[in-house]
Amino acid sequence: MGGRQRRHRPARPRHRHPHPHPDRPDSFADHAPQRNALTNGSFEQGTSGWTQSDSIITNSSLQAARDGSWYAWMMGYGADAIESLSQSNIAVPSTGTPKLTFWLKVSTQESGSTAYDTLKVNVNGTTLATYSNADASSGYVQKTVDLSAHKGQTVKLEFAGTEDTYLSTIFLVDQIAIG
Ligand SMILES: [Ca+2]
Ligand SMILES: [Ca+2]
Numbered sequence: 001m002g003g004r005q006r007r008h009r010p011a012r013p014r015h016r017h018p019h020p021h022p023d024r025p026d027s028f029a030d031h032a033p034q035r036n037a038l039t040n041g042s043f044e045q046g047t048s049g050w051t052q053s054d055s056i057i058t059n060s061s062l063q064a065a066r067d068g069s070w071y072a073w074m075m076g077y078g079a080d081a082i083e084s085l086s087q088s089n090i091a092v093p094s095t096g097t098p099k100l101t102f103w104l105k106v107s108t109q110e111s112g113s114t115a116y117d118t119l120k121v122n123v124n125g126t127t128l129a130t131y132s133n134a135d136a137s138s139g140y141v142q143k144t145v146d147l148s149a150h151k152g153q154t155v156k157l158e159f160a161g162t163e164d165t166y167l168s169t170i171f172l173v174d175q176i177a178i179g
Pocket of ligand 1: 042043044065066067068069070071174175
């Protein structure tokens with residue numbers, strides 16, 4: 001049997017804490033000077049404002065947050081899997097050049113430039129950007145997605161992850177803003 005070999009990756013730990021501590025000193029980290037149409041874009045208020053298909057939002061110390069201690073850990077199964085993280089009722093600014101910015105760190109067991117595992121950015125169901133195992137980096141990298149087509153609209157933002165059968169890819173997302 002040639003080609004890519006299956007690697008048995010231990011299931012990713014699920015000892016996560018879905019509820020942030022109410023007295024966390026960084027609970028208000030989102031209240032930065034820059035306006036953000038998103039609620040809780042840095043996840044420092046836990047799951048508030050977000051809908052997740054699994055325990056994606058975490059403060060696990062197994063990975064690093066971009067800011068604060070909470071972040072979104074998507075995928076990393078090394079098996080066929082999908083995950084979704086979304087927020088609805090986002091008022092995209094009606095002036096200027098609205099954009100989505102976020103920080104992404106991709107870690108993968110894959111190699112090469114072929115996209116086996118992907119993370120799509122969907123706005124109102126339309127895919128505006130796709131990242132993959134080919135975007136692996138040692139640290140967080142800021143991404144920008146133009147939202148001019150949705151200027152002045154109320155939208156749903158979704159991060160949609162897919163993994164193929166073999167070799168895991170982890171997509172970490174943090175510090176998401178629309179403005
Ligand atoms: Ca964070
Ligand atoms: Ca894979």
